[in-house]
Amino acid sequence: MPTKHARCSASAAHRWINCPGSVALSDQCPDPGTSSYADEGTLAHSLAELKLRHALKELTTGQYKKQLAKIQQSDYYNAEMDEATDFYVDAVLEEFAAADEGAELMIEQQLSLEQWIPEGFGTSDVVIVSNTQIQAIDLKYGKGIKVEAKNNPQLRLYGLGAAVLFGSVYDFDTVKTTVIQPRLDHVDSEVVILKELLLWGEEEVAPRAIMAMEGTDYMAAGDWCRFCPAKTRCRKRAEFNLELARMEFQKPPLLSDEEIGEVLAKADHLQKWAEEVNQYALEQALAGKHFEGWKLVEGRSIRKYADETKVASTLMAAGFDEAMLYQRKLNGITEMEKLVGKKKLAATLGDLLIKPAGKPVLVPESDKREASNTTEAAKADFTNTDDEIASF
Ligand code: SF4
Numbered sequence: 603m604p605t606k607h608a609r610c611s612a613s614a615a616h617r618w619i620n621c622p623g624s625v626a627l628s629d630q631c632p633d634p635g636t637s638s639y640a641d642e643g644t645l646a647h648s649l650a651e652l653k654l655r656h657a658l659k660e661l662t663t664g665q666y667k668k669q670l671a672k673i674q675q676s677d678y679y680n681a682e683m684d685e686a687t688d689f690y691v692d693a694v695l696e697e698f699a700a701a702d703e704g705a706e707l708m709i710e711q712q713l714s715l716e717q718w719i720p721e722g723f724g725t726s727d728v729v730i731v732s733n734t735q736i737q738a739i740d741l742k743y744g745k746g747i748k749v750e751a752k753n754n755p756q757l758r759l760y761g762l763g764a765a766v767l768f769g770s771v772y773d774f775d776t777v778k779t780t781v782i783q784p785r786l787d788h789v790d791s792e793v794v795i796l797k798e799l800l801l802w803g804e805e806e807v808a809p810r811a812i813m814a815m816e817g818t819d820y821m822a823a824g825d826w827c828r829f830c831p832a833k834t835r836c837r838k839r840a841e842f843n844l845e846l847a848r849m850e851f852q853k854p855p856l857l858s859d860e861e862i863g864e865v866l867a868k869a870d871h872l873q874k875w876a877e878e879v880n881q882y883a884l885e886q887a888l889a890g891k892h893f894e895g896w897k898l899v900e901g902r903s904i905r906k907y908a909d910e911t912k913v914a915s916t917l918m919a920a921g922f923d924e925a926m927l928y929q930r931k932l933n934g935i936t937e938m939e940k941l942v943g944k945k946k947l948a949a950t951l952g953d954l955l956i957k958p959a960g961k962p963v964l965v966p967e968s969d970k971r972e973a974s975n976t977t978e979a980a981k982a983d984f985t986n987t988d989d990e991i992a993s994f
Contacts, residue, residue, distance in 0.1 A: 610811050612715065612724035615755035616826050619807060622814035623821035623838075628831040639744065642678040646743040647727070649673050650687040654709055654728070657691050681943040682785070683743075689784035690741050694728055697739060697780060705732035713763030718803045719811040726760040731768045735793075737778040738764050745785035748970075751792040755807070757781060758794070762803050765796055785944075828874065834882035843868070843875045866964060 610618050610625060618625050652673065656666040673679055698707050711729040715722030728739035738760035742749045751757055757779035765777055777799050780791040794802075813820060823842035827833050845868065857865070887898050907913045914927050932938075935955070939947050948955055962974065 610719045610722060610814050612722070612756045612759040614829065615759055615807070617830055618814045619755055619810045620824055620826050621820075621822045621830070621838075622810045622818050624830050624832060624836075625814040626817040626819070627821070627836060631831040631835065638678075642683075643743040645673060645676050645678045646683050646687060647741060649679075649683060650690045650727070650741050651709060653687050653691045654694060657695060658707065658709075660709075680940040681946075682940045685943045685945055686743065686784035689787075690782050693782045693784075693789050694739060697728075697737065698730055701730050701737070702732035702734050705730055711764065711767075713760060713767060715759055715763050717766060718759070718762065718807040720815050722759075722811065724760055724763055726764060729760075729764045729768075731764070731772050731774065733773045735776045735778055736761065736764050736768055736772065736774045737780060739780045739782060742781055742783040743785065745783070748786055748788055749781045749783055749790075751779050751781050751790040754779065754781065754792070757792070758799060758802065759807070761794070762799055765799070833875075834878050839875065843872050867966065 649670075652661070652666065652669050655661045656663075661669075694707075698705065708729045708731075709727070711726045713724045713726055715724055726738040727741045728737075730737040730739070738757060740757055740760065758777075761777040761779045765774070768774075775796050776793050777796050778791055778793045780789065782789050821836070821838040823836070823839045827836070827839050827842075830836065830839075833839060883893060883896070887893065887896070914924070917927055918924055933941065935947075942950070959974075965971065
């Protein structure tokens, strides 16, 4: 799969459409390089592509096995990835089966986005086209953030690129975009009228892309900052977050419920931003930079064995029984899923795999989770016991 990136890439479109100045500002910030998550995602995409090509008989079994063996040699390959890519292939084939008769499916389709973004291009994992609809499908291997299809600029751009590429051959009038996120059992789609999508491209994407490419200093902070290369040093983001300190509270000495709600709304941004700035400053300090009023010290550490085998043999020589020295511990569920496979583990363990109710947590009204009842049990779980209070 191609790894080249456009300056205004489709994958970062949510950021630069909202904050076109982030493109020029990011030029001044060092590229953090690829992370292990990105490398894992790249391998998962290669495996997904391979399985899909095999399922569609684009590869012989011999070719498939040879390429599969190569992927399986990677340290990132595991049962969870195998299962997730099976999920993806099944979901894509379901979408294909549901498409109109005569539909065609393209894998890793290169798309020009130049009509809206100078030098813009992208690659859609899958494009399905028929005479009524065109569909762009994107695999998301990550599981940290659930990705929705609705108003998703990256998916919409793939849909636009595909619509323009195939528009002269097919007669579709709607564009469907689909995200498949196997590790969250999540498949989500949006269907947009082609004319509306073209309007969005012309009116919302193209002007922002030009601003971004021309190096505008127009910036706006928001949710999209968390993926910005400039996120730790950006003044706009700092000002946005520090607004919390400038809140004008009412006169009474106690904050009202409304004011507490306002603090909560900003505290999340503020906390994430503070952690990111802290991490950035630590990395810089370790590289030799001095921040006035701050110094590097050794953090707290815990005792550990220098050599576990020698510790055991020394204690056994001192008369302790081997069975007393070791404790057997079961793998955690994530580790076990990697080993056994998510579906297989659930099927094998049945009721032995339970999901207790989580501790209550306050989230904004916009959060998609259903509001939970404030039950006595939840309250009790959240309230300190007498023993805990005594230990303070
Ligand atoms: S951190 Fe946020 S406000 Fe600053 S440039 Fe990046 S996206 Fe824009």
